[in-house]
Structure formats: C-alpha cells, structure tokens
Amino acid sequence: MASTLKIKVNGLVHSVTASLDTPLLYVLHNELHLHGPRFGCGLAQCGACSVLLDGKEIRSCVTPVAAVSGKQITTLEGLPALWAKERGTTSGLPGLHPLQQAWIDVQVPQCGYCQNGMLIQAADLLSTTKNPTDEQIRTAMNGHLCRCGTHMRVLEAIKRAAAVMAKGGK
Amino acid sequence: MTGLLHEQEFSRKTFLRGGGAIIVGFSMLGAGLAGTARADGAAFPLVDPSQLDSWLSIDSAGHVTAFTGRVDQGQGKETAYGMTVAEELDVPFSSVTVVLGDTLRAPNQGKSTATNGITTGLPPLRNAAAQARQTLLGLAATQLGVDVSQLSVSNGVVSGGGKSASYGQLIGGKRFNVTMGVTGSSAGFADPGFPYPAYSGATTSLNVVPTAPVKDPATYKLVGTSVPRVDIPDKVTGKYTYTQNIRLPGMVHARMVMPPFVAAYPKVVPQLVKVKGFKTPQPGVQIVQKNNFVAVIATEEYRAIQAASELVTEWAADPALPNLGNINDVMRHSPNNVFTPTDSIKVTGSGFSPTAGKLLTARYDFPHTYAGMIGPPNAVASWDANSGLMTIFTGLQNPPQARADTAAMLGLPLEKIRVIQSEQASQFGRGGADDVAPAAAFLSMQVGKPVRLQWMRHDEHVWAPHMPGMTQNISATLGSNGLITSWYNEGWAPAAGWDIGYTLPQLLLGNANGLPHGTSGASTPGSYAIPNQQIVGHTIDPPVRPMYMRTVAGIQNTFIQESFMDELAAAAGVDPIQFRLNHLTDQTNVLTPVGVAILQAAQQLSGWQTRPSPAPRTNGPVLSGRGIGLSLSTSCCIAQIAEVEVTRKTGAVRVKRISVVAQLGTLVHPDSTMAQLQGGAIMSLSRAIKDEVIFGKNQITSADWVTYPIVRFRDLPDTIDIKILSPTAADNGSIAKWTKVPNGGLGEPSSIAVPAAVGNAVFDATGVRLRSTPFNPARVRAAMKAAGVA
Numbered sequence: 001m002a003s004t005l006k007i008k009v010n011g012l013v014h015s016v017t018a019s020l021d022t023p024l025l026y027v028l029h030n031e032l033h034l035h036g037p038r039f040g041c042g043l044a045q046c047g048a049c050s051v052l053l054d055g056k057e058i059r060s061c062v063t064p065v066a067a068v069s070g071k072q073i074t075t076l077e078g079l080p081a082l083w084a085k086e087r088g089t090t091s092g093l094p095g096l097h098p099l100q101q102a103w104i105d106v107q108v109p110q111c112g113y114c115q116n117g118m119l120i121q122a123a124d125l126l127s128t129t130k131n132p133t134d135e136q137i138r139t140a141m142n143g144h145l146c147r148c149g150t151h152m153r154v155l156e157a158i159k160r161a162a163a164v165m166a167k168g169g170k
Numbered sequence: 171m172t173g174l175l176h177e178q179e180f181s182r183k184t185f186l187r188g189g190g191a192i193i194v195g196f197s198m199l200g201a202g203l204a205g206t207a208r209a210d211g212a213a214f215p216l217v218d219p220s221q222l223d224s225w226l227s228i229d230s231a232g233h234v235t236a237f238t239g240r241v242d243q244g245q246g247k248e249t250a251y252g253m254t255v256a257e258e259l260d261v262p263f264s265s266v267t268v269v270l271g272d273t274l275r276a277p278n279q280g281k282s283t284a285t286n287g288i289t290t291g292l293p294p295l296r297n298a299a300a301q302a303r304q305t306l307l308g309l310a311a312t313q314l315g316v317d318v319s320q321l322s323v324s325n326g327v328v329s330g331g332g333k334s335a336s337y338g339q340l341i342g343g344k345r346f347n348v349t350m351g352v353t354g355s356s357a358g359f360a361d362p363g364f365p366y367p368a369y370s371g372a373t374t375s376l377n378v379v380p381t382a383p384v385k386d387p388a389t390y391k392l393v394g395t396s397v398p399r400v401d402i403p404d405k406v407t408g409k410y411t412y413t414q415n416i417r418l419p420g421m422v423h424a425r426m427v428m429p430p431f432v433a434a435y436p437k438v439v440p441q442l443v444k445v446k447g448f449k450t451p452q453p454g455v456q457i458v459q460k461n462n463f464v465a466v467i468a469t470e471e472y473r474a475i476q477a478a479s480e481l482v483t484e485w486a487a488d489p490a491l492p493n494l495g496n497i498n499d500v501m502r503h504s505p506n507n508v509f510t511p512t513d514s515i516k517v518t519g520s521g522f523s524p525t526a527g528k529l530l531t532a533r534y535d536f537p538h539t540y541a542g543m544i545g546p547p548n549a550v551a552s553w554d555a556n557s558g559l560m561t562i563f564t565g566l567q568n569p570p571q572a573r574a575d576t577a578a579m580l581g582l583p584l585e586k587i588r589v590i591q592s593e594q595a596s597q598f599g600r601g602g603a604d605d606v607a608p609a610a611a612f613l614s615m616q617v618g619k620p621v622r623l624q625w626m627r628h629d630e631h632v633w634a635p636h637m638p639g640m641t642q643n644i645s646a647t648l649g650s651n652g653l654i655t656s657w658y659n660e661g662w663a664p665a666a667g668w669d670i671g672y673t674l675p676q677l678l679l680g681n682a683n684g685l686p687h688g689t690s691g692a693s694t695p696g697s698y699a700i701p702n703q704q705i706v707g708h709t710i711d712p713p714v715r716p717m718y719m720r721t722v723a724g725i726q727n728t729f730i731q732e733s734f735m736d737e738l739a740a741a742a743g744v745d746p747i748q749f750r751l752n753h754l755t756d757q758t759n760v761l762t763p764v765g766v767a768i769l770q771a772a773q774q775l776s777g778w779q780t781r782p783s784p785a786p787r788t789n790g791p792v793l794s795g796r797g798i799g800l801s802l803s804t805s806c807c808i809a810q811i812a813e814v815e816v817t818r819k820t821g822a823v824r825v826k827r828i829s830v831v832a833q834l835g836t837l838v839h840p841d842s843t844m845a846q847l848q849g850g851a852i853m854s855l856s857r858a859i860k861d862e863v864i865f866g867k868n869q870i871t872s873a874d875w876v877t878y879p880i881v882r883f884r885d886l887p888d889t890i891d892i893k894i895l896s897p898t899a900a901d902n903g904s905i906a907k908w909t910k911v912p913n914g915g916l917g918e919p920s921s922i923a924v925p926a927a928v929g930n931a932v933f934d935a936t937g938v939r940l941r942s943t944p945f946n947p948a949r950v951r952a953a954m955k956a957a958g959v960a
Contacts, residue, residue: 002470018470018472019472021472022470022472023472026470026471026472029414029415029471030417030470030471033415033417034408035408035409035410035411035412035415036408038412038414038545039414039545039546039624040544040545040546040595040627041627041874041875042475042626042627043627043874043875045627045874045875045876046544046875048544048545075408076407076408077407077408077409080407096406096407100406100407103402103406104398104402104403104406107396107398107399107402107841107845108402108406109244109401109402109405109406110243110244110245110246110596110845110849111243111244111544111593111594111595111596112244112401112402112405112406112410112593113412113544113545113594113595113596114544114595115405115406116408119406137883138883138884138886139883139884141883142882142883142884143882144882144883145544145875145880145882146544147541147542147543147544147595147596147598147853147880148244148596148849148853149848149849149850149851149852149853150845150848150849151852151883151886152848152852152886152889152890153845153848154883155883
C-alpha cells in the first residue's frame, strides 16, 4: 500500500509516493528520475545502486525508503554540492567533485554502468581517510564490481582526487 | 528518411539528456515517438546506404551529424567515429555529433561484435566524410566561382581566390543527394526460412565508395590523438541516459517469470507451464502468458518485482533435457549439431603419429562462462495500435537483430518497427541476441501501453545465452632436437552463437527459427611451425543456449594450446619463450616476425628470467612463478605474461603482475587502446581464476555474483604493464601491408592469453599443471595435493 513520505535528496526535500518497503533505488529512479543510482543486482552484491546516506555508502537496492526518512541522501548528481559544502563554498554553481574531475582526467569509465557506485564509495572513503594507502583503497572498493576492467584507473583516479582534496581542492 | 526529422529536433544528445527531460523531449518532437507516418505508409523505411545523406548531414550552423548502425559499449567508438569524420571533413571535433544504432536514422551495418568497431565499422564513415568534403568543395567552386584546385578547407570553411564559404552556408540543412557505390551488403549469412534474410544478413563489412581519396594517415591532425571521450563527462556526473533511464508517459513495468530449467535448441516446445495465480492478492497486476512466455505487469516497478516472485507456476520438465551436471563430459558424448553433421578434420603433412618422437598427451577443459553484464538487459517498447507502429528503446549489441526478431515474432513488417539505441552495461558478445526488445514489444502489444521490461539478476545469470565451454584431447611428439614433430588436437564444443531468430522470448513463445553458424571444437596451433598436424573438431548440439563471448573460442583454444606448448617446453627442458621462438620459423607467414618481436619485447618488459619451467623447488609457504601466453592474429598480436604467488596451504593464486605486449595497426585513439588492454587483461584474469557457470541437473545454479564470482579489487595484480609496438613498413609488421586494412582491433585479443599465462605461471611456481579453469583455491589445492606438493 502506497504512502506519501518526505525524503531529502541532494539537499532538497521531496514528497514521494511509495509503499514503505519499496527499496530506495526505485523511488530515486522512478519518482525523482535520477540517473546516478541504477539497478545492477537488487541483492547488494555489486554496488551499482550505491548512494550516500548521511555521508556513508549504502546499497539503495535493499534499503527500504522508510529507513531514510529524516536522513540526507546524496546521489552521484549531488557530489558537486557535497564538495562545495565540505569546502565551505556556497556561492555560484558548484564545480565537479575532485573525484569526478579525476575520473574525467584519468578517463576511467568504459561503459560506465558501475561507475556511480565507484564514485560514491570513493567519496565515502575519502571523507574519512585523507591519504588512503593502495591497500586501503582496494579493500574499500572491493564491494564494487566492474566487468569492463576499469579497476586500475579507478585506483589511480582515487589517488589523484585524494591529493587534490588534501590540499583543500586547490 | 533521415531528412524528415531535422537533426536538431531529434538529436540523440538533446532528447537523451538528463533527468525527466526524456518525457519533455518527446513532447517537443511532435511526430517523434509515434513515428513519422509518411503519406506512402512506410513510417520507418529502411535506410539506403548508397545515399551520402544516410551517413552525414550538416546544418546551417555547420554542425555535422554522422549516422552509424554500429553501437558503443564503452570502448570509445562514438569518439573514434567522430574524430574520423572531423578529420576527413576538416571540421572541429566539437562540431560533430554521432548518432549510433537508430534503425530509422542510420544504415544497417550489422552487429557490433567480433572486434569490428574500427576494422569494419569505421571505414564507411571515413569514406562518406571524404565524399562529403569532395561534394562540398564542388559546391564551393560553383558558389565562389573559384576552381576546386584553388580551394582549401579549414575548420569547416572553404577558402580560395580571396573568398570563403562555410559548410553551413554551402549545404546548411539540405540534402547532399549524392549516390555512392556500396560494397559488402549482400547477405552475410543466410538464414533460410527466416523472414527478412536480406536485412538480417546485412554484413558487417558494408562499405561505401567515395569519389575522392581518404586522407593520408601521415597528415592526420586528430586521428591518432587521445581526444577526451565525449561520453565520459556525463557518465561521471549522472547526466548520462542509459536505456534504464528511458521513461515514457503511461509506461508500465514488466518482469519475466522464467522456467525452472534451461533449454537450448530451437525446436517446437509444447506448452509446459500452468499459471496458477498469485500466492497473495496482487491488485492491479496483470499476468501475460502465451505458450511458455510468462510475465507480470504493474504500474509501479517494485510491485512488478514482488508479483513476479509471488506468481505460482507449475512447469512440466522437458523430457529431452540431459543431465547437465558434468557438462564437459556431456559435451564429449553429445551428437553433432544437425547443421554440422560432419566432423571437421584438417590434416597437414603426414598427420599425427604417436611414434614420431617423445609422446605427450593431455585432456583439457574450459567451462561455460557468462559475459557478465553488470546491469541486466532491459528495454522499453511502445506500441501504437492506431498507426501500427512499434518503437523500441534498447541497448544491446545488435539493433538490426532486435528489429528483425521483433518483426518475425510479432508478424510485423520491418518498416513498422524502429529500434533506438542507448547504452547499457557492456555485454562482451551477450548482446548479439537482444532478449528484451522483442519481449517488451510483445508485452506492449498485449497491454496497449508502453512497457519497460527489466531482467532481474537471476534471470540474466541463468537465462542469458552463455559462452560454451570446450573439452579437448591434445597430443604431440617431440623430436630429439627439442622441436615438435607432430600434433593432434580433438575437441568438442557447440558453435558459439545464433545471431537471428533465437532470442529467449522467441524460444518461450515457440517460434524461434534461428540457425547455428560456425564450427567449433579445435583450432590449428596458430603460427608455430609444426609439421604433421591432425585437427578434429566436433561441433555438437549445444546443451544450453549459446552465444559468443569476448574472444569466442579464442581464450579457450589459447589456454589449451599455450598450456600444452608449455608442457612440451618443460618436457624438452627449454625456456618457454625460447621454445616458442624455436617454433616461430615459418618466414612465409607474415605473423612470424611480429610474434618474434612481441616475445622479445615481452621478455624485456617483464624482466623474464630465461630458464626452463618449473622454477627450482623452494620450501616456503608461498611459491612464485611466471608464465606466458601468446596469440597471433591479423587483427592484433599479443603476449601476456603473469607472475604469480601460490599459497601452498590454501591453493590461493595471487597474480602479482601482468605484462602485456601488443601490436596492431594504426591507432585511432591511443588511450582507448590502453583502456582495452587493461580491461581485457582484468576480464581475462577473472576467467582464469574465478569464472565458471555451474550446472545442476537441468538448470544453471550460478545465479548471482556470489555463485558466479568475478575478479574484485582485492584480486587485482599490483600492476599491469603495457607496451604497444608500432607497426612500421620496414619491420614487415604493418597490418596495412598484410591485410589492406589500416587499423586492427583489440576488443577481443586484449582478453585472450591471461588464463594460459596464469596456468603456466602456476606450473612454473609449483610444478603442478592445471588443465582446466578456473584456478580457484579448491582446485589448485586438490591438484597440488595429488602431486604431493601441498
């Protein structure tokens, strides 16, 4: 049975209609028409659906929408604003998150389907670990699958972004 | 035809851009979604490849749109094609947009597989652009009153004799109306009995003949540089529109309810299912059932997902299904496929003789593997009963197949169906059969609304067509000089794929009509100078629905042959690379010097220690070793070297480093080449140490990423080192010199030799020979125990 509830996504409060057990992914996808989180497995095995919930990576394909009320969801689309907030810059249009810029500079994606989850997980990692070692990065990212084999470039891009973010984005 | 919809009204980028814009975009287009019903009734006419206008259009602002029937899977084709058009036309790269795979707007160039994106996908665009430039120069000559010989082009502006005119001024939105010669368009493979053979048989080598020459590669300014890929920024910001993001007004959601067993061969299958109804009430959910095709439809996506799992169905098992549990043994005892009743037997010299030297014999196996779409296939179809038109949004590798199969399945003319391509998760061959487009179309017809059909993870893992495995016997004799004196290789495998007429919805509805094509079983040992060969291939009935997957049988044959070469090298007491060099002696084979150059470069790149395998035995808990795999083809020559550490106690194989040396032709976009070599090595690593479809009695039981594990970040090597050798005319390594095709391709070759390299490295480390993949800890431990090494 559908309910109307409010969820906060990328800084905005949205009123959505869904049954309370609907996984967040389908609400973000079908109600809010967001392109970031996407269906990969529905089993929390691959990470394609990842979003940040109060800054921590979760699998939106198994998280019921009722569980996110009162919390902040950040999707791929919201990373620029998230970074602007972390830097304290609120005027003007936010530039890309350093991870997104690094992803472009290193030309990470091939088909790109898994990259939403990669970027979200990397954002989670770098928000808590300023200079992660290669080992820490591999472990943090281990829950995200990629079949095109972009892994080595993902590692390189995370390291580049970490360096930029450590300098405050300069 | 393409000229009816002005490019700016229906630019793919415009209507596919971000968020809810897809709906807004369509309402702006007017006739777009419902189809441009022309007075003559041909709403979606076939695109005439002889017309220059079918390939290119230029608007009044000078913006160029190129149309290709090929599609991108993330390899960077969209960028490479745009660069080529910009180069030939002398326009800025930023002024070119490429439309891929829309059957209304682009010529039918067949499927986008077989490492053909550049080798055959690119040339018609290159030629069309050269033709367009020539035509535009002619227009300028007339308009400016200046002889063509006095004209030059820069940034889309033609100048000469003190005057100039831009492309936009010269043609601006008008048609070229130039007819070109067409080659390669006759039926590629005949499917007798299948409707639309000419359309479905359109070859991938379709090309057009320009009256002006294409540019000399020595003059390239753009091609050969690594322009940032045009699709990456949107993929990184969340603006990119995948098929998954397509939303149409009034759209409903569908989920399949699949049979509990797998079947392969197109034959008339009686109705095996009884649909009993839902376990718990599902108000508003519709059930669609016809023969063995069962689906549920709901207005909300999650309702459809839940309803599919709540639907009670009873299935009678097909009595003809074999017990698939020991699948490779099943294959050895399978009869030949009816279309390949005769075994393929190739004999050279005096054939194989077991007494022609020291005899080695082995059985090798490679499992069925799954392509591994990270997001399962999905499509959106919209049936307009008033106009009788079907519009389908899909994203697999074969838009013409999706169109032809939908037409055949629903009894519609081709001209009533439009397939519009967007990207999905990359498919590596699995997309050769679009299972969702015809099914979504069928459902839309049934319910009278646009339908989005999404396969779930278990649907895809179990019911996707899989790359068949391979089982082989291989023998050779070694002469006293350490050279191979005769060679025997016999194998059993199904042909890898049906391209047309054999999608899952057609199978379930009972009107599959595809034919297998190709042979399989065993292949000749490449470029090695081995006299006296006997190669026997049994192309058998497929036990489950087959489809080619990256390298087709290449990775398997390379694993088997390169592992056996390694066994022979060890028996001869010769270093593995030296042993291969000793057999690369046929100077009449153009690949021989390339193979030599690659092996020498690979030795250097990896710091290869020249000595026989296995490495001297050590007693520690971890054993180290190195191994090589080599593959030589006119598309791409490649050597991959693996350095491994094997943990004695657990059998865990850790690949510490992969070194790759490759040579192909002129690179269009070097960074994409590197990305393919990196990605191919990783996917190939997964097929060495993880990938395996698991069979139960008559079902596939590897149904998700836990039961079908693939390589993860923690499985990666420390580094992947890559060297690309450039062909030069002088070293006889030029692709252009051998094949008259200036570019090679490496979508598949990049993924071909790592299992061989890893298996050989494990042998080097442990002295234990692995003759089947995957090299997971349980198998490696068992093999080491059996050899007394654990």
